[in-house]
Amino acid sequence: MLAFELERPKTLEAALGILADNPGKAVPKSGGTDLIIWMKKRTIHPKILVDLALIKDLSNITISENGRLSVGTNVTLNRLEDYLDEREVLPALIDACRSHSDFTLRNKATMVGNVTAAVPSGDMIPALCCYDAEVETASLEGTRHISVLDFILGPKKNALDPGEIATRINIPLPEVAGTGCYLKSTRRSALDLAQASVACVMLCRTGVTEYRLSCGAVSPIPVRVFEAEKMLRGKSNLTPSLIEHSAELAVEAVNPITDVRSSREYRLQMIRELTKRALALCQKRIQEVA
Amino acid sequence: MTKHIVRFILNGRAVKIEVEPRTTLLRTLREIGVISVKRGCEEGECGTCTVLVDNSPQKSCMILAMEVEGRSVTTSEGLIFPDGELHPIQQAFIDEGAIQCGYCTPGMVMATYALLMRSPDPTEEEVRNALAGNLCRCTGYVSIFRAVKKASAMMKKLPQGAGDR
Ligand SMILES: Cc1cc2nc3c(=O)[nH]c(=O)nc-3n(C[C@H](O)[C@H](O)[C@H](O)COP(=O)(O)OP(=O)(O)OC[C@H]3O[C@@H](n4cnc5c(N)ncnc54)[C@H](O)[C@@H]3O)c2cc1C
Ligand code: FES
Ligand code: FES
Numbered sequence: 001m002l003a004f005e006l007e008r009p010k011t012l013e014a015a016l017g018i019l020a021d022n023p024g025k026a027v028p029k030s031g032g033t034d035l036i037i038w039m040k041k042r043t044i045h046p047k048i049l050v051d052l053a054l055i056k057d058l059s060n061i062t063i064s065e066n067g068r069l070s071v072g073t074n075v076t077l078n079r080l081e082d083y084l085d086e087r088e089v090l091p092a093l094i095d096a097c098r099s100h101s102d103f104t105l106r107n108k109a110t111m112v113g114n115v116t117a118a119v120p121s122g123d124m125i126p127a128l129c130c131y132d133a134e135v136e137t138a139s140l141e142g143t144r145h146i147s148v149l150d151f152i153l154g155p156k157k158n159a160l161d162p163g164e165i166a167t168r169i170n171i172p173l174p175e176v177a178g179t180g181c182y183l184k185s186t187r188r189s190a191l192d193l194a195q196a197s198v199a200c201v202m203l204c205r206t207g208v209t210e211y212r213l214s215c216g217a218v219s220p221i222p223v224r225v226f227e228a229e230k231m232l233r234g235k236s237n238l239t240p241s242l243i244e245h246s247a248e249l250a251v252e253a254v255n256p257i258t259d260v261r262s263s264r265e266y267r268l269q270m271i272r273e274l275t276k277r278a279l280a281l282c283q284k285r286i287q288e289v290a
Numbered sequence: 291m292t293k294h295i296v297r298f299i300l301n302g303r304a305v306k307i308e309v310e311p312r313t314t315l316l317r318t319l320r321e322i323g324v325i326s327v328k329r330g331c332e333e334g335e336c337g338t339c340t341v342l343v344d345n346s347p348q349k350s351c352m353i354l355a356m357e358v359e360g361r362s363v364t365t366s367e368g369l370i371f372p373d374g375e376l377h378p379i380q381q382a383f384i385d386e387g388a389i390q391c392g393y394c395t396p397g398m399v400m401a402t403y404a405l406l407m408r409s410p411d412p413t414e415e416e417v418r419n420a421l422a423g424n425l426c427r428c429t430g431y432v433s434i435f436r437a438v439k440k441a442s443a444m445m446k447k448l449p450q451g452a453g454d455r
Contacts, residue, residue, distance in 0.1 A: 005292070006311035006356050033352055036314075037333055049311070053357065078346075102423030104347045104401060105334055190422035191335055 001036075002045045010054050012138060012167065018050050019163045020140050026050050028165045030073045030113035033105060058167055067173045070136075073112035073166060077124075078103070080111055089173055091285070092127040092180030092199045099123050099182060099197075102190045115148060116166050118158045119193075120221075121261075125152065126199035126214035127182050129222045133171040139164035154220045178203040179285040183278050184216075185270045187261065193217070195262040196270035198250070200278035202286055209236040211282075213246070213275065218256035218267050225253045228275075243279050250275040298358045300324070301368030302455075309355040315341070316350040319365065326366040326396040330425075337424030340397035341365050347404035349423070366396040368455055369403060378453060379403055382441035383434070390428035398424050402438050407454070411442055 007026075009015040019026050027046035029035050030053075038044045052058055052073055059074040061083050069089070071080060081097035084090050100106055100114070100123045114124040115135060128148045135151045137144045137160060148169070151159045160166065180201035186192035197216035202209065211232040213225040228249040235242055256267035293308045296318075309318055316339045319327045330336035332351040339350040342364040369377035376384070379402050389395050398421060405412055405420035412420070417438050426434060445453045 001312045003310065003312055006294075006354060008356070008359075031352075032354070032357075033334060036352055036354075039312075040332070051354075051357065101334075102337075103420055104337060104340055104349055104423040105352065107346045107348055108352055 001039050002042065004039075004046055005048045006051060007048055008051045008054050010056075012055055012057060015050055015052060015055060015165065016138060016140050016163065018048065019165065022048055023162055028052055028116075030110040030116075031076065031108040032113075033101075033109045034113060034117045034119075052165070063173070067175060069171045069173055071111055071169050071171075073110060073168065075110060075112075077106040077109050077111060077114075081106070090127070090131060090171065090180070092130055092182045092201050093124070093171075095180075095182035096123050096127040096199065099184045099194075105191075112166050112169055115151065115169060116158055116160070118152045118154070118156050120155055120219060121193040121197075121217040123182070123184065123194060123197065123216065125222050126197055126216040127180070127201075128169065128171070129214040129224055130180065130199045130201040130212040131171045131174075133169055135159075135166050136168040136170055137164050138167045143167075145170070149222050149224065152222050174201075174203050176203050176205050177289070179282050179289060181278055181281045181285065183274045183281070185274060193261060196256070196267045196274060198271065198274040198278045200275075200282050202282040204236070204286065208234050211279075213250060213278070215250060215254050215271055215275075217261075218254040218271055220255075223253050225250045225275075227253065232279075238279055238283050243276050246279060247272045247275040294356060296356050296359050298360060299362040301364055307355070311354065311356055313355050314351050315343075315348075315353040315355050315358055315363070318355040319350060319363075324365050324367060328393055328396060330393070330397075335423075335425070336394075336397075337401065337421075338394050338397040340400045340424065342400060342404060345404070345407065347401050364400070364403075364455055366399050369399065377403075377455075378444035378448065379406070379437075379441040382437040382444055386433050386437040386440055388429060388433040388437035394424060394426040394428075398426070398434055402441060403455070405438070406442055406445060410446065412438070 026048040029051045058072040062070045077097045084094045111124045114122045133148045134145045182199045184194045184197040194217040199214045201212040215223045228246040256264045258264045297306045328338040330338040334349050334352045341350045
C-alpha cells in the first residue's frame with residue numbers, strides 16, 4: 001500500500017473541513033473494507049484518508065416519530081442486522097445483511113460504505129431501492145437527500161460532489177403489514193460477490209397488495225422492475241402465470257455484462273429464476289406471519 | 291511518511307507502538323512478535339488473521355493499526371491461562387485432530403472464542419455461520435466443527451467466567 005496520512009476527526013465539521021482543504025487528495029473512510037483493498041491494489045492512492053469512525057453523530061441508528069429509520073455511516077452490517085431483527089422490520093434488508101461477505105467482515109463493513117462504493121454487485125443496494133431509501137449527505141454547503149436509485153450513477157460513480165460525504169441512509173418504515181426477501185446467486189455461499197440478485201418487498205395495504213422488485217449485479221445502475229410492480233399491484237394471490245410474467249419483465253429490465261463471476265446469459269437466467277423464487281418466498285413468508 | 295504512536299491493550303497488557311498510517315493491525319502484531327496471527331490473503335478473504343477487538347472478531351488485515359487506539363486486542367496467545375495451560379478451545383482443537391498444517395488454526399480459535407462468548411451452546415448452523423470467513427485447506431472442516439462442539443462442552447464445566455479473556 002502506498003503511504004498516506006490518516007486523519008480521525010471527532011466531529012462532522014472537522015471532517016468536512018479536512019475534505020474541503022484537500023480537494024482531490026482526501027478520501028472519506030467508513031469501515032474501509034473496500035478502501036483497503038483498492039489501496040493495496042493501487043487503483044486509488046489518496047494522500048489523506050479521513051476516517052469517520054470517531055464521529056459519534058454518525059454512529060447511531062434512530063427511528064423518528066414519523067417512522068423513518070436512519071442509519072449513520074459508521075453502523076456496521078452486524079449492528080444493523082441485530083437492530084432490524086430485534087424490531088422485526090425491513091426483512092429484505094436483514095436478508096441482505098446476512099448475504100454480505102461473512103460474519104467477521106460484517107463487524108467492519110457498513111451499509112453506507114456499500115452504497116457509496118457504488119459497485120453494481122453491492123448487496124445492500126437492491127433492498128434499499130425496494131424500500132425507497134435515500135442517502136443523506138453533508139458538505140460545507142449544507143445537506144442533501146438523494147434517493148439510492150438516483151445516487152448511484154454507474155460502476156464506482158456516485159452523486160457526491162467533491163468535499164461532500166454521505167452521513168446517513170434514511171428509510172421510511174412501511175406503515176402496513178408485509179414481508180420481503182433478498183436472494184443472491186454466488187459461486188460459494190459465503191464471501192462471494194453476487195452474480196445476480198433480486199430483492200422483493202410485499203406490502204399489504206387494505207384491499208391492495210403492492211410489490212417492489214429490484215435486481216442487483218446486472219446493470220451499471222440500480223434497477224427497479226416497475227413494469228412488474230405495476231402488473232402485480234392488487235394481486236394478493238400470485239399464480240404461476242403471474243410469477244412467470246414478472247420474471248420475464250425483470251429480464252427485460254436488466255442489462256448484465258459478462259465478467260469473471262459469470263456470463264451475461266447466465267445472469268439473465270438467474271434473474272428469471274431468482275425473481276420467481278423471491279416472489280414465491282414472499283408469498284410463503286406472508287402466509288407464515290398471517 | 292511520518293510515524294505515529296498507537297496505544298492499546300494487547301492480551302491484557304498496555305502497549306505503545308510506533309506505526310505508519312498504512313500499516314495494518316496484522317503487520318503490526320507480527321512485527322512485535324505476536325505470530326499466532328497469520329498473514330494469509332491480506333484481502334479479508336481467508337480469516338487466518340482473525341483477532342478480537344473489544345470482544346468483536348475482526349480480520350486484522352482489514353484494520354489499520356491506528357484504528358485500535360485505546361481499544362483492547364486479543365489474540366490466540368491471550369487465551370492461554372497464566373499458568374501456561376491451553377484454553378479449552380485450543381485443547382479441543384488438538385484433541386479432535388482439527389489441526390493439520392495449523393495455518394488456519396489461530397484464526398479459527400479466535401472466531402470460535404467470539405462465537406462461544408455470544409452463544410455458549412451453538413447450533414451446527416451457528417457454528418458454520420461464525421466460521422464461514424475462515425478457510426482451511428487441510429481438514430475438510432468436519433473435525434473443526436467437532437472441536438467447537440467439544441470446546442463448548444468443556445467450557446461449560448469451567449467455573450463461571452473462567453474461560454473469559
Ligand atoms: C473479503 C471481502 C468480501 C466482501 N464481500 C462483499 C459482499 O458479499 N457483498 C458486497 O456487497 N460487498 C462485499 N465486499 C465489499 C465491501 O466490503 C462492501 O462494499 C462494504 O459494505 C463497504 O463498506 P465499508 O464501510 O467497508 O466501505 P469503505 O471501504 O469505507 O468505503 C467504500 C467507498 O465509499 C467511500 N465512502 C465510505 N464512506 C463514505 C461516506 N460516509 N461518504 C462518502 N464516501 C464514503 C470510500 O471513500 C470508498 O470509496 C467485500 C469486501 C471484502 C474485502
Ligand atoms: S490475511 Fe486477513 S483475511 Fe486473509
Ligand atoms: S489446518 Fe491447514 S489450513 Fe487448516
